Structures are given as structure tokens and as C-alpha cells.
Amino acid sequence: MIGSTNILNSGGQINLGDERIILEPTGNFNSVEDIREMLITVGGGNQLVKLGDITTVSQGYIDPPTQRVRINGKDAISLHVNLKENANVIELGEEVNKVVFDWQKRIPVGLELTRVSSLDTYIDVKVNDFISNLMQSIGIVLAVMLIFLGIRTGFVIASLIPIVTIMTLMIMGLMNMGLNQVTLAALIMALGMLVDNAIVVAETIMVKMEQGIAKKQAAVEAFTELWMPLLISTLTTSAAFLAFYLSPTTMGDIVGPIFVVITIALLSSWIIALTVITTFCYLFIKVQPKGERKQSIIDRVINALKGKYKDLILVALRNKYKIIIGIFIAFFASLFGFGYIPFIFFPDSDRNMVTIDINLPEGYKIERTTEVVKKLEQYMSDSLKVNDKQKTGILDWSSYIGEGPESYDLGYSPDEPNSNYAHILVNTSSFNENVAVIERLDNFTFNSFPNADIKVGALGAGGSGTPIEIKVSGSNPDELSKISETIKQRLSSISGTKNVKDDWGPKSKKFLIKIDQNRAQTAGVSSSDIATSLQTVLDGFQTGEYREDDKSIPIIMRSSAGQQQSLASLETLNIYSQTSGKSVPLLQVASIEPQWQYSKIKRFDLRRTINITSELREGGNASAITAEITPWLDEQKKNVWTIGYEYEFGGDAKQSAESMGSVIGYLPISGFIIVLLLIIQFNSFRKMGMVVLTIPLGIIGVVIGLLTFREAFGFMPFLGVISLAGIVINNAIVLIDRMEIEQKDLGRSEQDAVIAACLQRFRPILLATFTTVLGLIPLYISGGEMWEGMAISIMIGLLFGTVITLLFIPSLYSALFKVSYKGYEFNEELLE
Template structure:
């Protein structure tokens, strides 16, 4: 079946079908999802367990280790990372990449079941474990702050709830989480002496209150035809219910709870566990996530419309403001990319009209908008949406898609010159070109296949390149044999047999360039080995120069945003962390804050947000939330522009270094999607924390001497103070006390002990029993602490039954894959890359390891590990892509030798790629490697065109001298190859000039790689053909007349 003939015979149906696809494409343009980057599968869950009062080592041995043991039984688990802190175990579980999105919930259910089965074996007093997987990977792209300086906190919380309820009505809003909401408690304060007066102790009081506050069911009974549930009363409904509990005493008289306690009250936890501030003012944050398939730009517009109305209904002094706005970032990025796309279209159109003339150029030009609209149709069909990757893929495809149109249009016009009418010329062109151009499109598509098959985060993000490029090229191929012939028949059918067109300025110059090329090719064919030696030398030189280029897996985000991560030693009080944040905030307000209306050109900070004790929800793919910790804070600084970020980073970093020396503070841009937080990581594993600390110290000292490394720290931090209560069993027994009684009394008296819950309409408030002097302690007050002995009916000082002494221990224990692991990390000075640091320290580490005890090892992480994982997944699939390309070539040419010539031409692009990276002052990156692989698919097309033309020359004139056939084919294909190169290379200039570092290495790779590869391929392929098919040129005399022999018209 001839597709072109069927199309022309059913022209109305074809036009209607194409028109419908175009209209759907236009509709998709306005309705498709818009986001910064494509989504990817997050194969991570966190298991959180609370063990109040336990030190890190006890948490590790009693909670973390048993949980790790059951988790590692799961075949789907890739790595297990854990952190044991005072009273808290956090285990991060990452799955292997083979687990797809549909299987995730099944695996997480298995994880939950295993954790639940282990629960009964965990110590008493443990809360959890809880498996958290729901919001991991969800981006809460819009952050709002409800602020009110001087407004009571409970009122601010009520206002935030009202705002949240209204914003949830937005059709694109999925979830809205709170940030900075304080936890409430119902406190029962007591005095030991007063309890002792009534013959009571803490344990007795706890048991009485817990037994009164019940939620147990009373069972069910049958009454007639109904089954009735019995619900006994017993749970507290008001605070007065709690106060009026009757407590039996040793005198036999029952008294109210309020009469034997100091006070019973409801309050927020002090000190506060999580704090949010906007521009230094107290606030409650609202984190808004996007529904699947929704449009974040539209969500942002909905928020912007709602805020004026919401603010007008709030009291004076209370205001809702934006803190982070990914919708505005995405809107700007998508708009910029669409402008780049339009610029690329105009450049390609200009090139075609300039080189092909108005008639052929116009024919091919009509293909571009139709293919773009068809691509929008496929984007909607594949549910891909608009983002930086899909739009960049369209720009990459732009130069390639016109290739099919150029070849078909030229063929139709050439055959019309030979005497065929437009219908016959179109049908003939469709017959002879449809398979070669399909093979050409499929080989290009196959080059992008490894990215679609890679199951790493970066692979999933870049997989859209394969789908967009493939669908665009196939749409171009289909339209080239349907839409282009239709236009040819409808528009230029009267032009058959027309006179040769007049040569213009461009034609004359192309003729001169073509003539120069023919002479050069002849000389190269006469001296093939000299030429091949020169090319080989250039290729080796290019590969050797790669090592001098910096590598960064993914460049930092180009958002107008600076982040400040603040980490104090574990166990640091919240007030101290808050004071550090206040100091940084005051510095910003006094020195960096800028009013954009009055200070338009001044670099600075527009506004900033602080999250103390707990980081914000993930607001970007480059940010990962930490578990709540009083020693941690995160700040967001919205800046006046991406170009101003480095200035602001330098200012804030300098202030922090000089004024807050005891904290690990990182002032940075956001990391790029899929990148590691710390570029240099050296993980040291072993059993003894003390030995790990010694080795870690030596590694840090070595890193200090290596040029390029800065901000060198380890992830365990310094040791923290701990009070050891060493109980003497004999003395405790004589005092009538057990170890359990002492521990419970200390916990309740010094920290407070949960004894139940108080339920309101929409809240569950824990009830805590605590000593009235539990807020402030030192070693003397702990030693003087008294414990009521019911056996002796008296209070016993702790110092009589135990020794209290100060000890120092690590504030956390970190493990990786069930081994204690201390990680030394370093950031990089400008101009250095992680590979430089690893190359400098690796030999030293190997030497040092020889002196370490058995069981102590190191491994390298950070950027090199990310590179190995993400690029390794790509390279693992390259053989499949290579096989498919070779198979397609063999299918087309039915020749191993011809396929080999084309395959050998692929690496030549590296000469131009490396040159381009150096000329552009760029770096090697994940997307740079992607550009190299994509370039291979494009270079293949040029080689296919040349060899196919040689075959055509021989087929049309079997008696032709093969040497003439090679030269004629090269001459005839010179202009189309140059034109394809120019449309592809020049079409990518807007993407390069956009300044987006994410795409810079890719665009440079394709622009320079294709330019150099084309020049070399035009010589390299004929030379290899001459050698592989043993075509002698030694005695051949070059005659330009072979280019002007009269073409035979096809019958």
C-alpha cells in the first residue's frame, strides 16, 4: 500500500483528520499540566519510632536494630539508612529501581505488616513505629504564611484553619498541610510532698486516672430485630471532668484530683517544638500541593484571586502572604521555553526559505506548525504535559522534523522537473522514500531509548525526551508523506515542467562552497589513510581533554531563591536554635531586604521565611524534608534575581561564619532535581563509634589540605552531655524502691509522662502528668530529686539510692545497611568538582585503610555515586539502543559493510562536543551526556543519506563508475546535509542563549558536535565506503562534468 497515494485519493478525509488532530493539539496547549520538571517515582519510605527518655545507643539497640533486621528481609529493599537520636528512631528505606509505581503500595503494605508484627516485642513506652510514605515525593509548590504580629497563637491557628478550608475549594488543590502548628497538652501538675501526704505516688495516681478515662466498647446486645451497641461513659469530655475525678487516699477518704494537685490546665508545649516565621514575624504556614494531572500555574492563579478576598475578611494585623511560589517559577519557565520554541521555529523557517527558495521553503514551512500541534496532541495523549524537559525535546526535534519535509519536497519538485505532474511526483516520492525516512527517524529515536528504560530518578525525568522526540519524528514522517503531497497537489500542480529557477545570491555561494567541498573530497579520497590518521588523532585528543572539564550531575536550580540550612549539635535547645535564626533574620532585615518598587536595580532579599525545629514540606524537587529536630532550622530567601543569588549567598555565609561559629550552616542555591545534597562524601563504617570518630577526624584533617574542599563536617556531630543515673540495687531495695519505680518517677518528675488522651470535636490532646518543678534542672536538682516509697511511706532522695554523674556521648548514631557509618562531607569551592577531591584523597584512603582494624571500611558517595548510579543506568541500556540502530541499518541496506560505515561515523561527534564545552566554558553533566547520545542518532541520519544516495546513483545507472557515484552522491547530498545541520544547530541557539545551565551542556554538545560531525562525516563516510568496497582512486582523474550530466526522467 502506498500511503501517499491513499492520502491523495482520499484528500478530504485526510485533511479533516489532520485538522482534528491540530485542533486537539491547540486545546491541549491551553489545558495540559504545567510543571517545572516531570514527575518521577520516589521509592522511599520512612519508619519513625518514638522512645521518650532513651539515649541514642538505647534507641539503636532496642528499636532501630530490630526494625532493620525485619526490613532487610524484603527482597525489594535497596538500602536502609537509619538515625537514632535521643528518644527517636528514623529509618529511611529505599527500594530497588525495578519496583514500579503500581507495585509501590503493595511493597509499603508488606513493610507495614512486618513493622506491625514486630511491635509487641518492642519495649514498653514506645510510640510507633509508623511507616510514612504518603507525602514523600509530593511537591508542595505553593507556601503561604498566615501572619499576625501580637495576635494570640490560638487565634492565629483559627484564622489559618479558615484560610485552609477556603483554599481547599480550589479545583487544582490536592492537600494543604500546616506548618508551625503547636502541639497542645493537658497538664496535671503535682507536688511530691502533697501526694505523699495522701499516701500516693506518681504510679498510683497514673493508674487511677488511666482507669477512669476509658474508650473501651461495652459490647453488643440483641433487642428485638436489632443489634444494639453498648457504649459505656468514661472518657473525659471537659477539663472539669478531669478535675473532679475522685482519688482514694491512704486515710480511706476520697478526694478530688484538683485538691491534691498543684494545677490542671491546658497549654501549648513549652518550649515550642516547631516555629514558623515570615520576615521575622510569627506565622502558621500552609503548604499547598497539586492534584495529579492538574496545572500548577492555574492553581497559583486561583490562589492569587482568592487571597485579596481572604485578606479582606481577616482582622486588622492578620495577613496571608506568599512564601514560596513554584507556580510563578513554572509560568516563567514555560513561557520562556515557548518563546525559545517560537524563536527556533523562526530561525528554521528563515534557514529553509534562504536555502531552498520560496517554493520548497514554503512547502516545508507548513510542516512545522502541523508537527508541533501534532506533538501537542501526543503530549496530551501520553499525559506528559508542559515542562522544561518536554519543551526542550520539542526544540531538539525541531531541526530534525524538517529533514523529512525537505527530502520529500525536494524529491517531488525534482520529479516534476523531470516531467511528472504533482500527483505522479508525490506518489513516486512516497513510494521510494517512505521506508528509508522511516528507518532514519527510528534510528534517531532509538538513540534516546536508554533514557526511557533507565529507572533512576534522572532517567525517569529525562525519559520524556524519548517519548516527545519519537512522537514528533513519527508525526513529521507521517505528515511528510500525507500533508506535504496534499499541499504540493493543491498549490503547485500548475508549476510542473516549469523553467529552472534563477540562481540567487545564496545559490551562488552554496555552489562555490559545494565546489570547494568536491575538490577537498577528491584529495581526501586520494589519501584516505592520512585523513583517517588525522581524524583519529583529533578523536583521541578530544577524549583526553574530557578529564579537564568540570562535572556536575545536575546544576543547581536557577530559581530566585537562596536556602539556609542550620544544624546545631544534637540535643541543642529550641530557644538557642531560634535565637540563631533571629540573628540571621535581623541581619537580612538590616542589610539585605529590598523594596522592589523603590529599589529596582538593587540586589537583595525580597522576603524570607524561617522554619525552626522542623523543615517545610518539600517545595521543590531539589529539597528534601528533615525529621523534626530542635537543633535544626531551614530558611527560604526570595531574592531579586537568579544572578543576584551568589552575592546574597556570600553576604549571609560571611555573617553566619563570623557570628554563629558553633553551628553547621549551609547557605546555597537549591540543588538540582536528582542531585545529592553534598558533592563530596566519604562514608566510614565499623562497629566502635570511638574508632569511627578517630578515623573521621583524620579524614577531615586530610580534606582541609586538599584544594577545592570547604565546609568539611561529619554527620554525627560532636558529643553531647548526658546525666547517668547509676542505681544501687541494694540501697534501692532497702528504701522500698524498684528500678522501674525510680525510672517512672524520674520520667514523670523531670519530663512528664503521658497517661491518656482528652478528646475534642476535631482534636486529640494528650494528658501529661508532671512535677511542678519539671521545667528547669541542673545536676544538683536531679540529685536532690525525691521519689515516694509506698513501702516506707516516705520520700527518698535520689542521691540515697543512685549516683548521678555526667557522661559524654554522641548525640546520634547513624547506620547504613545495618552498619554504623560516619560520613565526612565537603562542599566545593567555585571551579572545582567532586572528582578532583576524590582523585586527591583516594590513594591516601587506600593507604590509611591498611592500618585500620578488621571490619572498618570506607566508600565514596556524593556526586560520584550519583553519577555512577544515574549514568550507569543509561549506559546499561546503550547496547540495546546500539543493537536496534544496527538492526535498522542492516534492514535498510541489507549490508553489514554499509551498516558498519554508519556506525563508525557515530563517535566523530565527540570532537565537536568537547570543543563546544570548552568554547562555551561549560561542564559535563547528565544532560550533557544525554546530548552526546542524542547526537549519535542525528549523525546517523547524515551517514544514511550519503550511503543511500550512492546506492541511488548506482541503481539509476548500473554502468556508472563507482568513483563517479561516490563523488556525485556526495555532491547531491551536500546541500541537504548542510541544511539539516543548520536547522538543527541554529534552532537550538535560543535554548543555549536562554542561560539555563540545565540545558547548556546538551545544547553545546548538539550544536558543536553536529557541526563538526557533519563536516567530518561528509568526508569520512565516502572514505570508508572507498576502503570497505575497495574502490581505487589512485589513477582517477577528477572531472567536474560528472556533476552536470543530464538526469533521466522516471517513467
């Protein structure tokens, strides 16, 4: 009757002269009092009474609640603010702070507004840190220029840095690219590479001026000689990063801007080096002819190093095949060394934030979940909260019961709503306190809640999932559960695992109302009558909607609160027949039987699938654990499991395979572009092959660096490897191009041309290495765990890559072009 009375429907239209007028019947409830005053029939339709006389009509919240929010131990309401596309999160944070400050003055005493997650503050701090890192890197590169090249030449080359930086930022602005960790890190990575062009140009002009060539002529010849090889080396370096930009994965979206920023910076550097730096060299650099110039201390050091390098290169060229074989042996040894490097796809976030996920056994009431949360909150307040006596620990926390909050960080994904679930977001006094807080919370929850599944951990920086996840698919739930138990036992026995569980959980109880259809029909009740009566007594039955302003509020009819969720109430429950208007006892037409069922049955690709997951203990290695359990899984699938049951890895393993696999899938495009550019530059397959062979050799230094500094390999170090390949290619191109110039343009013999090119490019390559390596030190020290592995990969990899370039390229060149050094007498003029 409530639904048929409370209508909001059109009555049609009626003709009135030349018009058609809408008819609109009234009857919808305008207030709660209207519902109370509504007349209903009772006693077989012979008597009318007001609904409010026989029921209690009230307006309130859902009872029991489906979710609750608590902040610092007090009941609260949570408000989540999302960022629009291309909006500035820092500016949004400032606007939110203004609103919070304004409302703090308006709200009644006893209420307060608290920001529980401030991504804008974190990003603001990180961006400022990266700007500081960028300034430090610029200062370091400038210092290296001044020390190695002198005041005048150093300032000429260093002038490229602010010009290129400003050009890059302007172009980024035109492309709507903002400053963030990734774009600023790209600028830091590009610093050492972009001064390389200026160093090569200035060094070439200075050498020509030392040879007695006039300034203007020296500048013109340097421009003519270098514009093409420098452009090719710039484009090949940029092409190395192209795969990250093309990758359609989440990680591609994160690091893809590195390709754009580095491409803009390097092309800007190429333009400025060939125009502005060439002009500055003509205007400001003064070089005396050989023999007249007084050498500085740095010049003497460089010349001494060049002399040592000359001896080393002669030994290498006379034993070129041994050098080539030795370097390839070192390369394959480094591949073997990769097995000793732990794999972490993405490190934990460096935010001062800890999360707690609570899952009680399936079917637990939200009231019980709330009790667990309150007990945990009390422990945090008593033992971990920062106060006058305890200066470090937990600042504040927010608890979300029944349903997690909206996504507040890339490393967090909301779980499914459930009365047995809770999520607690904890803000600590500093990132360094996270480990201690996690350890104490882990111990407390383990000892206090033995029947609960509680995960305490840090946020993942890249949205990474569970370290170990195994998906098993099949048709029979019982068989899947049995397989899951054996996998959990095997996984728990492997060192380094903890919190091993599956996502179906233990079976939960339910009561089956078995209806005797013959007795029900005799009594005049239907299955629908029984279900409606049960729903009315227990959860409530929706009979209509009450409209208030622009909101629709469900009208729920249910029995008194004392009868809700009580098994005893079922035994005395009367079933009301919609047709006869009579009631019969439930036990007269049905029986109540307890039954166990799976709490959840999940599907993946339309197949029943159970996920077995595991966290890692301190020092645990996901890749090693995966490698250990894989043969056992294959054996189980082949010899134990029923046909049709399959497994696959998910979690970090799957995410890393998808992200890194996607990048690797686009590397052939980068490789094709690089090969094409090299053929254009050298018009020689052998010379192109020489450059390509140098690309993987940088891995030697990467492995040594990661093992020495005990860094894990993952997505960011992988980015470092690709970056290193671009830099090594750059050095190889410039070196081989110089060999051609020495031989074709200067008429030197093949033996002299190789050695002269190496000595000529020794200082520029050395300087480019120093500027890149030293310029990355601030990023390594202050960039956080996310950038440490990448910085180490580039820094140590480039140090070894430089040695390989200066020894491997000339050795390989002399081998491929059959340049013999037997009986060769070194021409001392090549050192001048």
C-alpha cells in the same frame, strides 16, 4: 487513676428479648473542667481531693515547643499544599491565590497570609519562556528555509513545522502529557530533525524535476525511493533516546518524556513529509530544466560551497586512510580532553531562591536555635532586604526551627527534626542576585556563629545531593570516628573544598543515673519508679488522653516549670514508690555521673556508617577532588584501617553513577535496535558498521564545545551527546542510501556514485545542520543553566559531526568497498 477513669471501652452486650444491646460505660473526660474535678486519693488512700486543688490543670501547646515557624521575623503557622498526581500546578496556584485573597479580607487586623514558595509562578514563567524559545526556534528555522531554498520552496518545507507541531501536541494531549520545560525542550530539539525529512523529500523531487522528469513522476519516484530510508533514519534517531525513557531513576523520570515527544514529532514528520510535503511540491514548486533556471544568490553560494566541497572530498578520497586515521586520532584526543572538563551532575536551580541550613551542636535547646535564627533574620532585615534605598537583594524569608518544611522543590529534602536544627528559605529579587546574597550570608554566619554548622547555598535543579560525600562503614563507633577525623583533615587540605563535616557530629553530654539496686530495693522503689519520677519532673509523663471532637490530646503530668531541666532539681528530687506510696531522695538510691556519648550513630545497610561531606568553593571540581582523594583512601584502607572497614562515595558521585549508569545500562538495547534497523535497511554488515562507527565521533565536537564555552559535563550534556548520536546516524543513513541509489538505480560507477551521493546530499545535510544548530540558540540563551550544556553539546557537536559525516563516511566507504581513486578524473556533470 487518670488513665483508668478516662476510658472509652465497650462493656460488652446483653440479651434483651430477641435483641443484643451494647453496654457502653461512661467516664471519659468531656472538658478540661472534668479533669480538674476528678477525685484522687492522697495520704495513703485515706483522703479524697480534687485534682485541681493540688495541681494546675490547663490546656495549651507543647512546652517547650518541638518546632517553630517564623516569616519575615514574625511568628507564623505554615501550611503546605501538595499537588495531586497528573494535576496542573499552575491551575493549583491560581486556586490557592483565590483562597489567599479571599481570606485576606476575613482575617483579623494584625494577621496576614504570605506565600513563601510559589513553584507554580516559577513554572509558569519557565513554561512561557520555553514557549517563547519554541516560537523563536520556529522563526529561525523558517528564516533558514526561506533564505536557503527561496520563498516558494521554503514555505512548502516550512509548512511541515506547524502541522507536525499540532499533531505532536494533540497526541501528547491524548497521552495526558502536559507542557513543561522538558516537553517544550524536546520540541525545540526536534525542530531541526523533523525538517530534515521535508528537506530531503523536496530536494529529491526538485533534482528529479531539474533532470526533466515530470512533476507527478518525480513525486512518485521520490516517495518510492525515500520512504524506507527516512523511516529507518527516523526510528534510529528515536531509538537513541530510548535508554532515557527506560531508566528507572529519578533523572529517567525527568527526561524520559524527551523520548516520547521526539518519537511522536519525528514519526509525524515522516508521515507529513511523504504525504503533505510531496503533494505541496507537486502543486506549488516550479523547477526549470538545467541550464534554463536563473540562479539566486543563495544558489550561487551553495554551488560555490559545493565546488569547494568537491575539491575537499576528492582530496579525502585519494587520502582516505589518512583521513580515517586522522579522525580517529582526533577522537582519542577528545577523550583525553574530557579530563579537563569539570563534572557537575546537575547545575543549581535558576530559581531566585537561597536556602540556609543551621545545625548547632547536638543537644542545644530550641530556644538557643531560635536566638541564632533571630540574629540572622535581623542581619537580613538590616543589610540585605529590598527597600526604598536598596533595590536588589532579599524580598522575604521564612524560618523553620526544629524541623524543616515539607519538600517545596525537587532540589530540597527535609532534614531530620531536631531542636538544634533550623532551615531558612530566602526569596531574592532575581536569580542573578543569588551569588551575592549567598556570599554575604556565608561571611556573616562564619564570623557570627563559630560553633554552628551553617550551610548557605542555592537549590539543586535535579535533586542533587552534596557534591562530595564519603561513607565509611564498620563495627566500632570509636574507630569510625577516628577514621572520619583523618578523612576530614585530608579532604580539607584539598583545594576547592569547604564546610567539611560528618553526620555524627561531636559528642554530646548526658547524665547517667546509676541506680544502686540493693539500696533501691531496701527503700522500696524500683527502677521504673525512678524513671517515672525523673520523667515527671523533667519532660512530663503521659497519664492518658483527652478527646476533643476528632482529636486526641495527650494528658501530661509534670512538675512546675521552675523545676524543668534543672540539674539542681535532681539533687533534691524525691522518688515516689508506686507500691508503698512513700517517697525517698534520689541520691539515697542512685548517683549522678556525667558522660559523653555520640550524638548520632547512623547505619547504612545495617552497618554503622559515618558520612563525611564537603561543599565546593567557587571553581571547585567534584570529579577532580574525588579522583585526588581516591588513591589516598585506598592506601588508608589497605595499610591503616582495621580489617572490615569499608568506604564508598555517595552524594553527587553516587547519584550521577546511578543515573548515568542506568542510562548506559540501557544503551545496549538502543544499540541493538539501531543495528537491527540498519541491517534491515542496508542488508550489509559493512554499511551497518560504517554508520555505527560514526556514532562516537560526535564527541570530538562536544569536547571542543564544552571547553570553548567553559561548560561542565553532566547529565544534561550527556543527553546532548545521545541526541547528537541520533542526528549523526540520520545523516549517515541518508548519505549511504544515496550512494546505493546512484550506483544501482542510476548505473553510475562506484567512484562517481560516492561523489555524486555526497554532492547530492550536501545541501540537505547542510540545511539540517543549520536548522538544528540555529534552532537551539534560543534554548542556549534563555533556557537557563540546566539546558546550556546540552545545547552546546548538540550545536558544536553537530557542526563537527557534519564535517565528519561528509568526509569520514565517503572515505570509510571507499576503504571498506575498495573503491580506488588513483588516476580518477572527476565528471563535471556530477556538479550539475
